[in-house]
Amino acid sequence: MPLSPPAAREKQHTRTVTVEGYRRDDGLFDIEGRLVDTKTYGFPNQDRGRIEAGEPLHGMELRLTIDGDMLIHAAEAVTDYGPFAICRDINPAFHRLAGLRIGPGFRKQVREAFGGVHGCTHLVELLLGPMATTAFQTLYAERERQGRSGAAPAPGERPRIIDTCHALASDSPVVQRQWPEWYTGD
Template sequence: MPLLEPVARKHLHTRRIVCEGFSRSDGLWDIEAHLTDTKTYGFPNQDRGGIIEAGEPVHDMSLRVTLDLDFNIHDVVAVTDDTPFKVCKETAAGMRLLIGLKIGSGWMRDVRARVGRTQGCTHLLELLGPLATTAFQTMHKALEERANNEASHSKPGILDTCYALASDGLVVERQWPQFYTGKDRKS
């Protein structure tokens, strides 16, 4: 269902974020995120030849994070092709400080401690949220296969992470009945 018809308005800005996930031949996973910002009008800019034209990227940057199946970061590559200020490109190399972190609870706190505020780029950091969810979506089948092979009797980590996966909800009742906590639970 589309959004309701808005009032009369003028289009000014477009941000596009594309994330893709890949399994690698070495057993690791590459998750890539690409961000572009464009304006529908040109504006003055000293660092880019005097003006950034309408439709020309204000920001054009890419990020690749290499993970294992436990979400440990093995490598990070960032490339900044276009920014409004030349110095912005200097922050891309600093994203390598994320190597060794694990995507999971509290990881954005750890990210900000390493490359937050004046140490990094807001736009590259913004890519980490959709990149993390793309990682989970990319590796989901392999995670399920591993869990099935291990025949684990412990509660899957994905439970209680969102509305659909609440322990007392219909999805958990259907897919993980042994962890269902709803009212009509069968003991």
């Protein structure tokens, strides 16, 4: 079902986010994200002279190389377009993601290491939003084959996925059907 018809309007900005997950021949996985911001109008920019309509204001990529346990083995950031010449100077800092594990506590660790002046707002947003969830989606089938999807916890252990969204609320029909012992509804 589409959104309701909008009021009369004029488009100003487009943000395109693309994230893809790959299985590598060496058994690791690459999660690659790209964020591009464009405007529908040109405007002056002190560092770049002028940014024309449709030319990226932001154009950034981030690659994480992870293993089946969601441990980051390597990270690489690239800024092709930024509003300031200095934007790309922070890219090497993202190598410090190596050694972190995507899972509980990951958001806090990333915010502590790359928040504010220690990172790039757009790369951190890309990482913590669609890239982290794409990592889970990319590894889901592999982890399911190994019995490690997170959907099947140890006997007697409450699945961590419960209460992570509306559909998986402890009182939802989904939880009632899949994990009746953890269902809290009527």
